Amino acid sequence: MSAPPTPSSTASRIDWKAPSRAPHPARDAALRSYEAVIAKDKQAWLDNFADDGWIEDPVGPSIFDPEGNGHHGPEGRAAFWDLTIATIDTLVFEITDSFAVADECANVGTIHTTLANGWRAHTTGVFLYKVDAAGKIVSLRAFWEFDRTMASSEAPPA
Numbered sequence: 659m660s661a662p663p664t665p666s667s668t669a670s671r672i673d674w675k676a677p678s679r680a681p682h683p684a685r686d687a688a689l690r691s692y693e694a695v696i697a698k699d700k701q702a703w704l705d706n707f708a709d710d711g712w713i714e715d716p717v718g719p720s721i722f723d724p725e726g727n728g729h730h731g732p733e734g735r736a737a738f739w740d741l742t743i744a745t746i747d748t749l750v751f752e753i754t755d756s757f758a759v760a761d762e763c764a765n766v767g768t769i770h771t772t773l774a775n776g777w778r779a780h781t782t783g784v785f786l787y788k789v790d791a792a793g794k795i796v797s798l799r800a801f802w803e804f805d806r807t808m809a810s811s812e813a814p815p816a
Contacts, residue, residue, distance in 0.1 A: 670696040670748045676756040676765070684763035685756060687795050688787045692751045700739050704732065708794040713738050715800035716783070748772045761796075762788045776814025781807045 672692050679685070687706060694703035712730040715738070719726035722741055729738040743749075753767040768782040783802030790796050 671750055672696070673750055673752040675752065675754045675767075678756060678758075680758070682758035682763060683793045684761060684787045684789045685758045685765075687789045687793055688756075688763055688765055688785070691787070691795065691798070695743055695749055696751075700736070700744070703739065703743070704735055706795055707732075707735055707798075708790050708792070708796050711735065711795050711797060713798045715742070715798060716802050716804065717799050720804060745773065746771045747774045761790070762786060778812040778814075779807050780810040782810075 672689070690706050691703060694700075694706060710731065712728045713735060714726075714728040715722065717726075722738070723729065729735055748771070750770040751767065752770060753765050755766040757764045757766075763786070765785045765787070766783075767785070768780050770778065770780050772778045781802050783800055786797070786799040786801070787795055788797045788799075
């Protein structure tokens with residue numbers, strides 16, 4: 659993982675460091691997802707999913723999904739946005755590698771987040787996007803460890 663963004667560089671953005679950004683339906687969907695999050699455009703983000711698409715972020719039981727079943731359908735995805743994305747002030751999607759094959763893309767990297775109160779965290783993981791024939795996200799599965807993210811958290815400057 660590279661050094662976290664400095665306070666002067668914490669504007670939300672995509673920091674693409676992967677060797678390839680070649681067009682691919684699943685990679686394009688991932689980029690649309692990041693762009694909608696950066697723009698705080700909930701509707702564009704929701705519209706990027708297939709009707710029956712789901713989210714597992716992270717995969718398995720978590721504070722966001724105690725049962726570990728994922729967030730399914732339009733209502734589940736909207737609730738996920740409200741519970742997670744809407745609470746974040748800035749996000750930097752630092753993507754260090756990207757593998758696009760068949761109808762899927764695995765992005766490797768760190769998502770640097772800052773809350774409105776100044777708390778920062780750095781979530782390193784593998785983020786998998788699967789799309790349908792129309793390029794809509796069928797599944798978003800994020801593999802990251804809550805304890806590692808919490809260990810990376812930083813209190814706001816005094």
